Amino acid sequence: MEKKTILVTGGAGYIGSHVARQLGEAGENVVVLDDLSAGFADAVLYGELVVGDSGDRELVSRLLSDHGIDTVMHFAAHLVVPESVENPLKYYGNNTCNTRNLLQCCQESGVKNFIFSSTAATYGIPAGGVATEESPAAPINPYGTSKLMSEWMLRDLSSASDLKHVILRYFNVAGSDPEGRIGQSTPNATLLIKVACETATGKRDSIKIFGTDYPTADGTGVRDYIHVEDLARAHLDALAYLRRGGESTLVNCGYGHGYSVREVLDAVQRVSGKPLNIIEQPRRAGDPPQLVANAERIHKLFGWKPRYDDLEFIVKTSLDWEKKLNSRSRS
Ligand code: UD1
Numbered sequence: 001m002e003k004k005t006i007l008v009t010g011g012a013g014y015i016g017s018h019v020a021r022q023l024g025e026a027g028e029n030v031v032v033l034d035d036l037s038a039g040f041a042d043a044v045l046y047g048e049l050v051v052g053d054s055g056d057r058e059l060v061s062r063l064l065s066d067h068g069i070d071t072v073m074h075f076a077a078h079l080v081v082p083e084s085v086e087n088p089l090k091y092y093g094n095n096t097c098n099t100r101n102l103l104q105c106c107q108e109s110g111v112k113n114f115i116f117s118s119t120a121a122t123y124g125i126p127a128g129g130v131a132t133e134e135s136p137a138a139p140i141n142p143y144g145t146s147k148l149m150s151e152w153m154l155r156d157l158s159s160a161s162d163l164k165h166v167i168l169r170y171f172n173v174a175g176s177d178p179e180g181r182i183g184q185s186t187p188n189a190t191l192l193i194k195v196a197c198e199t200a201t202g203k204r205d206s207i208k209i210f211g212t213d214y215p216t217a218d219g220t221g222v223r224d225y226i227h228v229e230d231l232a233r234a235h236l237d238a239l240a241y242l243r244r245g246g247e248s249t250l251v252n253c254g255y256g257h258g259y260s261v262r263e264v265l266d267a268v269q270r271v272s273g274k275p276l277n278i279i280e281q282p283r284r285a286g287d288p289p290q291l292v293a294n295a296e297r298i299h300k301l302f303g304w305k306p307r308y309d310d311l312e313f314i315v316k317t318s319l320d321w322e323k324k325l326n327s328r329s330r331s
Contacts, residue, residue, distance in 0.1 A: 004068055004069065004071065005030070005067040005070070005071075006023060006029065006030050006071045006073060006239075007031050007064065007067070007071070008020045008023070008030055008031070008032050008033070008075065009033045009034070009054040009073070009076040010033075010054070010076030010077065010117075011032030011033065011039070011044060011073075011075065012032060012039025012041060012043050012044050013034065013038055013043075013075055013076070014183075014184045014185070014186065014228065015075055015173055015228060015231060015232065016032070016034070016039070016073075016075035016076075016117075017039070017045070017182050018176075018177060018182060019073060019232045019235045019236075020032055020044060020045070020046055020047060021045045021177070021181070021182060022229075022232045022233065022236055023046065023047075023235075024045060024046020024047060026236060029047070029067075030047030031047050031048050031069070032044050032047055032049045033050045033052055033054055033059075033063060033076070034050075034052075034076065035051065035053050035054075038078075038186060043182045045182065050063060053098070054074065054098055054099075054101075054102050055098030055099075056101075057105055060102055060105040061108065064105055069111060070111060070112045070113065071112065071114075071115070071239060072102070072106055072111055072114050073115045073117075074114065074115070074117060076094075077094060077146075077147070078091055078094050078095060078143070079119070080143070080190055081121065081144075081287070082284060083143075084141050084142040084146070084286070085141055085285050085286045088142035091142045091143055092149075096149045096150055099116075099150040100153055103153055103154065103157055106157075106163065107157060107161055107163065110162075111163065112163065112164060112242075113163075113164055113165070113239065113242045113243070114154060114158075114164070114166075115165065115166050115235055115238050115239060116150065116151065116154055116165060116167045116168065118150070118151055118168060118170070119144060119147050119169055120170060120171045120172075120252070120291050120293065121143055121144030121147065122137045122144050122151065122169060123135050123139070123144075123291065124139050124144065124288065125138070125140060129216075129222065129258070129288075129289065129291065129292055131291065131293060131294060132252070132294040132297075133252055133294075133297055137151075140286060140288065141285075141286035143286075151250070154167065158248045164242050164247070164248050165242075165248045165249075166238040166242060166246075166248070166249055166251065167249070167250040167251070168231075168238060168251060169250065169251070169252050169253060170253050170254075171225070171226055171252070171253060171254030171293050172191075172192075172223040172225045172226065172254075172291075173225075173226055173228050174191065174192075174193040174194075174225045174226070174227065174314050174318060175229065175308065175314040175317040175318050176318060176321040177321075178308075178317055180321065180324060183322075183324070183325070184318070185325060192223075192261060192264055193225065193264060193268070193314065193318050194322075196265055196268040196276065197268060197318045197319045197321075197322040199268075199276050200319060200322075201272075201319070201322045201323055201326050203322070203326065205277060206276070206278065206279050207265065207276055207277070207278055207279070208278075208280070208281045209261050209262070209265070209278060209279070209281060210261075210281055210282070211281070211284065211287065212280050214283070214290075215289055216289055216290055217260065218263075220261035220262050221261050221289060222258040222289070222290040222292065223258055223290075223292070224254035224255055224256065224258045224291065224293045225255075225258075225259060226253060226254050226255055226306075227306070227307075227309070227313070229307070229308055230309070233304065233305075233306075234253050237302035237304050238251075238302060240302070241302050249297075251297050251298040251301060252293040252295050252297065253293070253298060254292065254293025255293070255306060256292065256293055256294060256296075257292060258290060259311055267311045267312055268315050268319070270312070271312055272315075
């Protein structure tokens with residue numbers, strides 16, 4: 001059977017570029033659509049890069065028909081929680097309205113499979129800090145709400161058509177390609193491990209801990225950090241699941257255990273061998289105390305086998321990438 005093409009929106013970004021690379025390595029045909037607002041052309045290692053907006057219906061319809069696309073993986077989105085609190089309409093515009101436009105194009109051209117990047121931020125503050133897919137969706141920031149609204153549109157469209165979907169709710173994604181080809185390059189990054197690695201490599205003077213009075217073991221926020229390479233693999237597993245006739249579903253993507261901010265910073269100091277200048281600050285707006293996945297469903301349904309459930313390895317690959325970025329900017 002002729003292999004169809006997969007459209008990867010946001011495929012020049014951090015997570016999308018790792019997925020596009022794994023798809024390419026697996027022999028899949030890939031087209032990347034990215035407006036390069038947060039992505040990088042040189043992160044696209046496989047397939048054609050089309051520079052444009054995933055909410056541009058004319059462009060998307062043309063791409064879907066010209067390339068005979070039967071699967072869409074939708075990564076393009078804004079994703080910074082505090083920014084979404086300050087500028088909610090930016091998030092509803094890009095994340096929700098653009099997804100609606102994209103879904104309309106998919107419906108019109110008869111796309112079969114839709115794999116959607118969603119987030120653990122849809123859970124808000126789950127009871128006990130651990131979320132199963134059945135936990136109530138109760139986002140506490142506009143970012144989480146913008147993604148939840150997209151999930152609902154997708155669910156409703158799948159009920160009303162032949163489209164099948166997998167919603168992947170990501171926990172805290174970190175690390176980079178173990179072979180060092182691509183990584184997390186976002187300027188002015190806010191992610192804990194990225195900021196800590198920038199501090200360890202001298203790009204920043206200090207790192208702040210946002211909140212030391214949370215009801216957690218050491219008072220700092222706890223998250224489930226998942227290596228981007230394992231997360232990327234979950235997308236290929238989701239595609240295989242849909243191709244073998246799996247029903248539309250929603251799965252958590254995390255390892256099922258968490259680390260506190262202090263534990264992460266200790267790991268960065270151990271792996272880098274550099275003491276960090278750490279400044280304790282009040283809590284940051286929109287942050288839950290603890291967010292950890294119950295990850296049973298993804299193992300059971302997809303047979304997902306994570307390879308890098310190891311905080312030090314996550315930190316090492318992040319640090320290696322940071323050093324590479326620093327040497328590039330000096331040359
Ligand atoms: C990240 C994702 C978000 C996703 C969520 C799922 C991004 C930009 N954010 O948000 O899309 O929904 O995971 O859980 O991809 N912290 C500090 N100092 C810092 C930075 C962070 O103490 O300089 C703390 C935060 O308060 C939090 C933890 O570290 O407790 C993780 O924060 P961060 O890395 O920013 O990720 P999330 O906000 O959890």
